[in-house]
Amino acid sequence: xxxxxxxxxxxxxxxxxxxxxxxxxxxxxxxxxxxxxxxxxxxxxxxxxxxxxxxxxxxxxxxxxxxxxxxxxxxxxxxxxxxxxxxxxxxxxxxxxxxxxxxxxxxxxxxxxxxxxxxxxxxxxxxxxxxxxxxxxxxxxxxxxxxxxxxxxxxxxxxxxxxxxxxxxxxxxxxxxxxxxxxxxxxxxxxxxxxxxxxxxxxxxxxxxxxxxxxxxxxxxxxxxxxxxxxxxxxxxxxxxxxxxxxxxxxxxxxxxxxxxxxxxxxxxxxxxxxxxxxxxxxxxxxxxxxxxxxxxxxxxxxxxxxxxxxxxxxxxxxxxxxxxxxxxxxxxxxxxxxxxxxxxxxxxxxxxxxxxxxxxxxxxxxxxxxxxxxxxxxxxxxxxxxxxxxxxxxxxxxxx
Numbered sequence: 001x002x003x004x005x006x007x008x009x010x011x012x013x014x015x016x017x018x019x020x021x022x023x024x025x026x027x028x029x030x031x032x033x034x035x036x037x038x039x040x041x042x043x044x045x046x047x048x049x050x051x052x053x054x055x056x057x058x059x060x061x062x063x064x065x066x067x068x069x070x071x072x073x074x075x076x077x078x079x080x081x082x083x084x085x086x087x088x089x090x091x092x093x094x095x096x097x098x099x100x101x102x103x104x105x106x107x108x109x110x111x112x113x114x115x116x117x118x119x120x121x122x123x124x125x126x127x128x129x130x131x132x133x134x135x136x137x138x139x140x141x142x143x144x145x146x147x148x149x150x151x152x153x154x155x156x157x158x159x160x161x162x163x164x165x166x167x168x169x170x171x172x173x174x175x176x177x178x179x180x181x182x183x184x185x186x187x188x189x190x191x192x193x194x195x196x197x198x199x200x201x202x203x204x205x206x207x208x209x210x211x212x213x214x215x216x217x218x219x220x221x222x223x224x225x226x227x228x229x230x231x232x233x234x235x236x237x238x239x240x241x242x243x244x245x246x247x248x249x250x251x252x253x254x255x256x257x258x259x260x261x262x263x264x265x266x267x268x269x270x271x272x273x274x275x276x277x278x279x280x281x282x283x284x285x286x287x288x289x290x291x292x293x294x295x296x297x298x299x300x301x302x303x304x305x306x307x308x309x310x311x312x313x314x315x316x317x318x319x320x321x322x323x324x325x326x327x328x329x330x331x332x333x334x335x336x337x338x339x340x341x342x343x344x345x346x347x348x349x350x351x352x353x354x355x356x357x358x359x360x361x362x363x364x365x366x367x368x369x370x371x372x373x374x375x376x377x378x379x380x381x382x383x384x385x386x387x388x389x390x391x392x393x394x395x396x397x398x399x400x401x
Contacts (some may be wrong), residue, residue: 005195011155012189013320013327015302019137022129022150023049027122030056035181037067038165040118040318042075042304043132046083053133054086061090066179068092068169070386073099073116074109075132085339088391095174097316098384112200112384115315117150117304119166123181125154126161127230128195128320130227130291130304139286144258145339146289151302157193158184164197172386191324198305198317200384207305208312210321212238214295218247223335224293225252225283228306229266235307236269243277252335255344257288264292265308270351280351281343291319292331300328343378 016022030037030053037060044050061067069087073096087094097114119127129150131137139145166178169205196206215222215238222242229251231239243249251273251326257263263282270280291307294300303319305311322328 001019005160005197007192007194008156008160009192010189011153011157011191011193012019013191013193013322013324015109015127015327015334016127016150016152017332018139018148019049019131019135019145020140022137022148023052023133026119026127027052027056029119029125029127030060033060033065033121033150034063035065035122036120036179037052037065037069037122038118038162038178039067039069040114040165040168041070041132042072042113042117043134044069044071044076044079044083044133045136046080047135049135049137050079050133051063052085056085057087057092058090060269061092063138066093066173068095068165069242070095070097070114070168071172072097073387074113075115077102078141084389085391087165088389091391093174094389095169095172096387096389097168097172099387100180111310111314112300113310113315114168115304115311116197116318119319120158120162120165123162123184125152126158127152128161128240128304128318129302130289131203136273137289140181143286144288146258147283147286148289148336149292149302151322153191153193153320154188155189155191155318156184160195161318164195168316172384174386174388176210183323191322191327194321196303196319196321198311198315199347200314200316204313207303207317207319208232208235210301210319211307212323214293214299214301215239215242217240217299218249218295220296221248221250222293222295223250223252223332225288225290225335225338226293226307227254227287227289228308228311230255230269230308232309232312235312239273239278240276249278250339251278251280252283252288252338252343253280254288255284256287258287267351270346271348274321274346274348280346281339282346283338283343285342292335294331294335296328298323298325298328300324300331333344 169175305317
């Protein structure tokens with residue numbers, strides 16, 4: 001199922017900050033669903049958030065709403081059988097993207113993951129962002145809760161998002177096709193939005209290309225808040241070029257990382273970026289998990305794609321690119337407040353500290369990760385598959401037969 005996406009006009013876009021706003025909005029929509037719920041996510045945990053998701057889905061299933069939930073075989077490998085059984089026994093279609101057996105108790109399917117986070121309800125409203133279904137996305141409740149973002153959208157863009165979710169299911173023969181749903185309401189918003197996905201076949205560089213176009217066109221300012229920042233050569237050079245021509249380039253990166261290696265790799269670039277006039281801030285209040293950026297006064301993006309080799313070259317990702325002055329200003333104001341209240345500025349002195357012993361390691365890491373995706377391509381390729389889990393009652397019946 002070939003999907004090609006263009007800019008769509010007359011959409012509504014609402015920024016959702018952190019899990020509290022995102023989950024409330026998503027769960028309210030699921031509870032009011034009448035025809036269909038489509039979900040793609042990297043992780044579902046059986047915690048307070050995962051259980052609330054389950055209850056909302058079970059309630060919708062009881063109303064005969066068709067539900068397809070697709071999770072990643074690596075990210076959601078530890079979801080327990082009782083949770084899964086409750087969903088499948090209720091008639092919910094639960095699909096696992098590229099599951100692999102464990103080796104000595106370790107998950108082995110690390111690369112080329114389904115990293116997208118998509119929710120579509122009734123073909124009417126959709127959500128895209130970086131937020132998984134877990135309590136670790138509640139920074140207002142937990143010290144190590146992650147700072148993250150999502151977009152809630154309505155309008156013509158919802159069809160594209162639904163088509164993308166459906167295409168993945170059709171490609172892996174989880175469904176023959178998505179059923180027809182009622183006509184969409186007339187568009188009323190002012191936002192132009194384009195969906196970009198990254199896969200390992202026809203859309204390998206789409207997200208990166210949109211970033212590159214925006215960076216090249218930047219005239220006044222460019223702000224990026226990204227959890228795992230280790231961009232491609234092309235993105236790195238365009239950021240440098242933007243700063244050299246007078247654009248105010250600001251990066252907000254992890255200062256309290258959930259995975260220490262993420263900060264180590266990013267910090268290896270600090271000295272060079274500061275020399276080019278790029279401002280760097282580390283967010284220190286919570287782990288930063290966001291993937292969000294603005295350019296000038298209209299362009300913005302929110303999605304699942306980090307600016308690192310895994311997201312840009314291996315994983316399945318989805319971002320929304322938006323032209324809307326109101327959303328751009330809202331994001332700009334929020335990120336400015338974040339810098340003011342919860343970030344520390346990286347100085348040249350701090351970036352150079354300990355450089356004499358870190359430099360060889362950083363140099364090796366820099367060039368290894370730059371070429372990592374290409375080296376991964378040398379390995380024997382495998383075709384990703386999708387497993388649809390059957391209800392326990394059906395399995396039990398087959399066993400009796």
